[in-house]
Amino acid sequence: MEFKVDQKVRYSKTHEWVRVEGGEAVIGISDYAQNKLSDVVFVELPPAGKELKAGAACLVIESVKAAEEVFAPVSGSVVGRNEALEKSPELVNSDPFGQGWLVRVKLAVPAEIDSLMDAAAYTSYLSTL
Amino acid sequence: METRLHGWHVANGARMVDFGGWDMPVQYETGPREEHMRVREAAGLFDIDHMGRLEISGPHAVEFLQRVQTWDISLLKPGRAHYSMILNDSGGILDDIFVYHRTDSWLVVVNASNAPKDTLWLKSHASGLDVSIKDLRAETCMAALQGPAARAVLQALGPKEDLESIGYHHVVERTFAGARVTLCTTGYTGEPGYEILMPAQGCEKFWNAILEAGAPRRLIPCGLAARDSLRAEACLPLYGNEIDETTDPLSAGLVRAAVRLEGHDFIGRRALAALALSPLPRVLVGFEMKEPGVPRHGYSIASGGRVVGKVTTGLFSPSTGKYVGMGYVETGLAGVDTEVSIVIRDAHKAAQVVERPFYTSPHWR
Numbered sequence: 060m061e062f063k064v065d066q067k068v069r070y071s072k073t074h075e076w077v078r079v080e081g082g083e084a085v086i087g088i089s090d091y092a093q094n095k096l097s098d099v100v101f102v103e104l105p106p107a108g109k110e111l112k113a114g115a116a117c118l119v120i121e122s123v124k125a126a127e128e129v130f131a132p133v134s135g136s137v138v139g140r141n142e143a144l145e146k147s148p149e150l151v152n153s154d155p156f157g158q159g160w161l162v163r164v165k166l167a168v169p170a171e172i173d174s175l176m177d178a179a180a181y182t183s184y185l186s187t188l
Numbered sequence: 189m190e191t192r193l194h195g196w197h198v199a200n201g202a203r204m205v206d207f208g209g210w211d212m213p214v215q216y217e218t219g220p221r222e223e224h225m226r227v228r229e230a231a232g233l234f235d236i237d238h239m240g241r242l243e244i245s246g247p248h249a250v251e252f253l254q255r256v257q258t259w260d261i262s263l264l265k266p267g268r269a270h271y272s273m274i275l276n277d278s279g280g281i282l283d284d285i286f287v288y289h290r291t292d293s294w295l296v297v298v299n300a301s302n303a304p305k306d307t308l309w310l311k312s313h314a315s316g317l318d319v320s321i322k323d324l325r326a327e328t329c330m331a332a333l334q335g336p337a338a339r340a341v342l343q344a345l346g347p348k349e350d351l352e353s354i355g356y357h358h359v360v361e362r363t364f365a366g367a368r369v370t371l372c373t374t375g376y377t378g379e380p381g382y383e384i385l386m387p388a389q390g391c392e393k394f395w396n397a398i399l400e401a402g403a404p405r406r407l408i409p410c411g412l413a414a415r416d417s418l419r420a421e422a423c424l425p426l427y428g429n430e431i432d433e434t435t436d437p438l439s440a441g442l443v444r445a446a447v448r449l450e451g452h453d454f455i456g457r458r459a460l461a462a463l464a465l466s467p468l469p470r471v472l473v474g475f476e477m478k479e480p481g482v483p484r485h486g487y488s489i490a491s492g493g494r495v496v497g498k499v500t501t502g503l504f505s506p507s508t509g510k511y512v513g514m515g516y517v518e519t520g521l522a523g524v525d526t527e528v529s530i531v532i533r534d535a536h537k538a539a540q541v542v543e544r545p546f547y548t549s550p551h552w553r
Contacts, residue, residue, distance in 0.1 A: 101480060121504075
């Protein structure tokens with residue numbers, strides 16, 4: 060199966076993506092991840108101001124199958140939440156790199172971005188799964 | 189174990205999961221939500237070849253069935269079907285079943301995971317009776333065609349066959365695409381439709397013929413995820429969730445649907461009659477989340493900071509757009525509108541007891 064890979068974001072091994080915008084970063088899950096989850100029915104976002112730690116569980120996505128944790132790909136405090144997901148959690152499925160974004164954080168350790176995969180590395184990583 | 193349609197599922201993009209020892213399609217590429225809505229609005233085709241099916245016949249068939257299941261089948265005319273249960277001596281539910289009165293035999297359809305247990309139980313209670321219990325799985329394949337367009341789909345496959353006169357909960361024989369099949373107007377989705385026993389030989393061809401005949405009416409194959417959300421919206425119990433050997437038909441609220449306490453003496457009847465004399469400690473209810481969140485099987489139901497029950501099934505209901513569930517609660521908290529909470533990851537989320545079912549199809553004639 061072919062999955063979309065956004066060329067402009069960085070990826071974690073647990074299939075989260077990060078798009079850096081100035082000193083902030085938008086976080087979401089990849090097309091591969093949303094496909095594995097199946098239909099998303101609820102997203103439990105962290106409150107604004109919450110400090111996320113790279114590699115630690117930061118929110119929960121509930122699909123028709125189960126509740127799955129999402130791991131923060133970078134550290135930082137939550138400065139934005141995708142409130143549209145409350146009414147339309149299925150955006151995570153239909154537009155994982157766009158309207159299905161999850162949270163926006165103020166980066167605590169900008170250098171963490173460098174340890175994440177670029178699109179080419181993520182594409183080859185997907186081919187090993 | 190694999191059904192006869194297993195190869196078809198894999199070749200057609202199904203995601204397979206283990207279900208009671210059977211490798212079954214949980215969804216196709218369409219996805220559970222769309223599969224669910226398609227059954228509500230048009231039609232869906234399900235592989236239910238894993239279901240257990242037994243043919244009961246012989247001079248003592250009626251006497252035998254009256255003893256081992258809860259519905260009074262002397263009320264069941266030939267061609268009719270009824271929901272029923274197999275109970276143990278203490279009134280616990282061994283299985284929930286469907287009994288079909290065919291012309292000269294009875295068909296009993298049981299849950300896939302319970303089929304070996306049921307067969308042993310039934311055989312052990314047949315001693316001294318002239319009755320034959322035959323497993324029909326070797327010679328038949330079983331599929332369910334469900335949804336408001338189900339009849340039109342079958343009609344397209346067999347233009348000359350009379351389908352219109354068949355009422356709900358009936359069993360008839362019909363011929364489609366050259367195959368003689370048993371049509372049961374029963375199902376597990378809350379929509380009108382059919383459960384079909386077709387000859388095992390050529391069943392994949394028949395499955396494809398149904399899909400082809402149904403394509404103009406938006407028929408698609410559907411997996412277990414949609415089957416589960418459809419049955420949950422209709423508040424049809426799932427064995428292992430709402431009912432099991434530690435639950436009884438009274439607490440599950442299924443006496444009217446499945447049990448005739450008078451008229452015949454069945455295993456578990458005395459225990460049930462005794463249970464009916466005193467208040468039940470807990471009963472099954474339906475609830476709706478007042479705060480968003482997905483209740484799931486096994487979560488605690490709380491009231492006033494105290495655990496008062498357990499969730500048996502929970503889901504986002506695609507047809508109503510609500511988060512709903514079923515669960516057992518202390519009887520005093522079972523009234524409609526009672527406020528409770530569901531404990532989701534240590535957080536108490538507000539919920540309210542509501543009428544069941546959560547969804548009623550407008551497509552019943």
